[in-house]
Amino acid sequence: MEQRLRAESRSHTAPGIITTNGHFASVGDAAHDPKAYEHGVQVIDGDKEFNSNLSRYLTLEDVTNAGFNYHLISVFGSQSTGKSTLLNKLFGTQFSVMADRERRQTTKGIWLSKNKVIHEDPKSRMADNILVMDVEGTDGRERGENQDFERKSALFALATSEVLIVNIWEHQVGLYQGANMGLLKTVFEVNLQLFLKDKNTTPRSLLFFVIRDFMGSTPLKNLEDTLLEDLSRIWASLSKPEGLEHSTIHDYFDFAFYGLPHKGYKPEEFSAEVKKLGTRFREGRKGRKEQVLGESNDGGVFLPEYHRRIPADGFAHYAEGIWDQIINNKDLDLPTQQELLAQFRCDEIARGVVVAFDEAIIPFEDKQAEGIRAGAPLVLGGLGPAMRSARMKTLKNFETEASRYHKGVYKLKKAELEGKIDTRLKALFHGQLNAAHKAGVKEFSEAVSNAVKAGQKKGASYDFAEIVKQETKAAIERFEKEARATLVEGAPWSNYKQELHLYQKDLAEVSGQLRRDEMRRLATRVERWVRSRLSDSVGLEFNSLGSGRGGSGAPETGDKPAENQIWDRIWNLFVETVLDAERRFTDRATSFDASVDEVDVGLWRLRRKSWVALREKVEEEMMEGNLLLKLRENFEDKFRYDEAGVPRIWRPTDDIEGIYTRARESTLTLIPLLSRFRLADNNSPPPLDRWVGHTPSSVTAADEEDLTPIGGVDEEEGKSLEEEVTILNDAKRQDLTVRFKKAADGVYVEAKRSAIGGITQVPLYFYGLLLALGWNEIWAVLRNPAYFFLLFVCAVGAYVTYQLNLWGPIMKMVDAASRQALEEGKKRLREFLESSDTGRQAIAMSANATGHGEEYEMKSMNKKVEKENDDDDDDI
Ligand SMILES: Nc1nc2c(ncn2[C@@H]2O[C@H](COP(=O)(O)OP(=O)(O)OP(=O)(O)O)[C@@H](O)[C@H]2O)c(=O)[nH]1
Structure with a gap:
């Protein structure tokens, strides 16, 4: 029947277990069917196959998580000697027991079950984690002389169990040649094979002899002695490996003995003794010496040194590995097995x-x-x-x-x-x-x-x-x-030390970049400020040229007219302005925490840009139309006004040619003066090279890329200082001279004409003719009282006007009123035109046509720059 079931079980593809009542239970079924493991789990079946459901069984029985807190007992003995009966009584297990009438082997392979006798004291519950292995009996008729399985199961039991219960009839004691002695010899041999390596670390095992059908006629002590004698003799007969020749049986085993009365004849005593014996498996542990050999009837049996130290959750895998080694007849090396596990x-x-x-x-x-x-x-x-x-x-x-x-x-x-x-x-x-x-x-x-x-x-x-x-x-x-x-x-x-360091470095880099940007913005603001200041002051200097009396109120020094020192004044103004700007720049840059190098570069750039700004401003002032206008004004100032600044009224007797020539020559001397930026003192260009200073060593390509080359400073650019300070070249000078002369000639002709116009007289005969021809009209007026009265009033009015000198103020008032009206009209027209691009173009075109185009463009540009500069002044 059982063979048939096994065959059936193999035909199942799903892993499963065979229950002792002959049912096959798949793993899934087993998990849900409480009866599946009623009789425990068959660890090794009759065909020596290992059952992989062991692990599941341990999990279901709540043993897996017990760590080392579990015990394993195996029972050995001849078949049908009541082993299963004993285990069932001791641990409440349900191993199959042979019916009293039969005499055949019931336990096949190795069965395992958890102790079912629950400890009353909850604190000691963990002691209930006892696993019991019921090993197939020896000497069975079914296996005959083939003791291969006996050896293999002994090996398996010793490798895993702490306690080996040896079940023996009392009458077998002393039968040295009996079946049990053969079994014990096997046990000793495999023990040597397993644990010979190191005597100190070898786990000990307890051999617990349960003497069945103990009559009591021979004292238990005698039986123990006899058994121990026999065991020692067996041990002595074994061939031991090198180094272990003198070892004794007690080096590896502890012994305990217990006698149980006949179950059939003395059932009550049997039950009472079994119960007593059961408590020993659940009692607290005592020292080894106390509870072994002789005083064995009391005290717990489990000692730490018996434990095989296989954690419960690894037991199934370990057992499988061990069995695999055993079944394949390989050397069973437990340490290796433990490592593998x-x-x-x-x-x-x-x-x-x-x-x-x-x-x-x-x-x-x-x-x-x-x-x-x-x-x-x-x-x-x-x-x-x-x-x-x-x-x-x-x-x-x-x-x-x-x-x-x-x-x-x-x-x-x-x-x-x-x-x-x-x-x-x-x-x-x-x-x-x-x-x-x-x-x-x-x-x-x-x-x-x-x-x-x-x-x-x-x-x-x-x-x-x-x-x-x-x-x-x-x-x-x-x-x-x-x-x-x-x-x-x-x-x-x-x-994060390294990361923090990198982070700080990046922050420093970013703040450096931000500072450089800020410096750039500052530099731009300062440059605009310089440009604005220069635009005002340089513009003023050039405007003063028109007055012909020197600029910015500068007094004439010695024999040099103020006009001759225009470049000195511009240079001084420029140097002062830039110095002021440098101070502002340095103050702000320092507050940025800028380095000395950065400030140096900033100042160097500022000086260079300021010079370029000055040059641009000068060029703007010196634009052809602009300059011509100023020269003309300068000339007219000298020509039309006398030394006291009073306007001249030309009379034919005046030395118009002389005044004209002096004024013209005086103005003409300005052209070569203005065409080159030279200081009056030594008639040399300003010391630009020295003033700009050396290029700082920390200058980068980016710092230089937007700079305009300066002649005499950037020699490599191929422009000399002389070229740098030349504002008008010879051709332009000549052209300007010609145009100026033409303009001056025009003024001269006009003056000449007005002088001649002043002396034109009416001939005397014209008055006689007028009297003769108008005699009738004169006479009619004199004779008509109304006409005569009107004439009289006019005469009186004329006389009063003449006497009080009222003619001049009246004319002035008329003149002022008409001028104001004209200006107002002009202003409105200009505003209207300036409101659109086309209008502006029209203004420029008409101004160009009249020679004032550049002036207009410049003025509107100046206005724009002035507005920007006003904004910049607020920033720095
Ligand atoms: N004389 C005697 N018979 C017993 C005792 N205990 C059990 N038996 C009987 O012995 C027979 C065998 O019992 P089992 O418990 O199956 O024996 P076993 O050693 O487990 O048998 P296998 O597993 O087949 O080796 C049964 O008929 C029991 O009633 C005992 O203490 N004394």
Whole structure:
């Protein structure tokens, strides 16, 4: 029947167990069917096959998580000697028992069941974790002389069990040649085979002899002695490996003995003794010496040194490995088996704990990867606590379960696991620091820019260096806070010193760049300021040329007219303005915390740009139309006004030619003077080279790229200082001279004409003719009283006007009124035209046509620059 069931069970593809009542239960069924493991689990079946359901059984019986807190007992003995009966009574198991009428083997292979007798005291419940193995009886008729299985099962039992119960009839004691002695010889032999390596670390085992049908006629002590004598003799007869020749049986085994009365004849006494014996398997442990050999009838049987130190969760795998080695007749090397088990279990445990780790960490990894893919690394909230908790739980859970296994393997596997999870955590940690770095630098840059803008809006001068200092501090604090929150205690890689260093370096770079930008803006403002000042002061100097009496109220020095010193005055004004600007620039730049080099470069650039600005301003003033106008004004001033500044009224007797020639020659001397920028003292160009100074060593290509080359300073540009200071070349000079002369000639002709016009007289005969021809009309007026009265009133009016000299003021009033009306009209027309591009073009064209186009363009440009300059003055 049983053979048939086994055959059936093999035909099932799903793993399963065969219940002792002849049912096959699949693993799934077994999990749900409480009766599936009613009789325990058949660890090794009759065909010597290992049952992989052992692990499931242990889980169902709640043993898997017991760690080392479980015990294993095997029972040996001849078949049908009541072994199963004894175990069932002792542990409440339900191993199959032979019916009284039969005499055949019931236990096949090796069965295992958990103790079912629950301890009354809950504190001692853990002592209930006793696993009992019922081993197929020896000497069975079915197996005959083939004792192969007996040896294999002995090996298996010794490799796993702490206590070996040897079931023996009282009448068998002393029968040295009996079946039991053969069994014990086998046990001793395999023990030597298993544990010969190191006497000190070899686990001891307890051989618990239960003497059945103990009559009591021979005292138990005598039976014990007899048995021990026999055992020692067997031990002595064994050929022992080298080094163990003198070992005794007590080096490996402890012994305990118990006699049980006949079950059939003295059932009550039997039950009472079994009960008594059962308590010994559940009692607390006592010292070894107390409870073995002789005083064996009391005290617990389980000692720590009997334990095979296989954690409960690895027992099934270990047992399978052991059996595999045994069945394949390989040398059973328990330490290796334990290492293999440790490797297997540690890997299994690691996989288990990594599942929980993944659940906690993968969402963060995904988010981080997403951010990186999008090119905007994210600072992940809650990452630190999640990493710390995941790492701690993973390692702790691993440690709890895996530390029970082979220490070396455990340490190795722990390091492996640590390495694995740390690689991922480290990547997350660095990703987080990287994101915090990027976000921090961006935030810092924005914060500084915003603070600068706010400062600019307020109008007050802001302290750039202070802003940078404060924002740097805040940025570092933010970074450190984030980094600290992401630290993982205990992880060797968990520090951010290097990252912080890099971050600080980047902040310094960004603040350096911001400072350079700020310096550029400052430089631009200062340059505009210089340009504005120069536009005013240089413009004034040139305007004063028109007055012909020297500019800016400068007194004439000695024999040199003020006009001759125009360049000196411009140079001095220029130097003073730039000096002032340099002071302003240096003050502000220092407040930016700029380095000496940076300030030097800034000043050097400022001087060069200022010179270019001056030159442009001078060129603007010297534009052909402009200059011609000024020369003409200068000439007219000298020609039309006398030394006292009173306008001349030309009379024919005046020396118009002489005055004209002097005025013209005087003005003509200005042309060569103005065409070159020369200082009057030594008639040499200004010391531009010296004034600009050496190029600072820290100048970069970027600093130089927007600079205009200056002749005499940048020799390599091929322009000399002389060329630099030449405002008008010879051709232009000549052209200007010709045009000026023409203009002057025009003024002269006009003067001449007005002198001649002043002396034209009416001939006397004209009056006689007028009297003769108008006699009748005269007479009519004199005779008509109304006409005469009117004439009289006119005469009186004329006389009064003449006497009070009222003619001049009246004419002036008329003249002023008409001029004002004209100006008003002009202004309105100009405003109207200037409101559109076409109008402006029309003004320029008409001005060009009259020789005043450049003047107009320049004036409107000046207006624009003046407006900008007014704004800039506020900034610096
Ligand atoms: N004389 C005697 N018979 C017993 C005792 N205990 C059990 N028996 C009987 O012995 C027979 C065999 O009992 P089992 O418990 O099946 O014996 P076993 O050693 O487990 O048998 P196998 O597993 O087949 O080796 C049964 O008929 C029991 O009633 C005992 O203490 N004394």
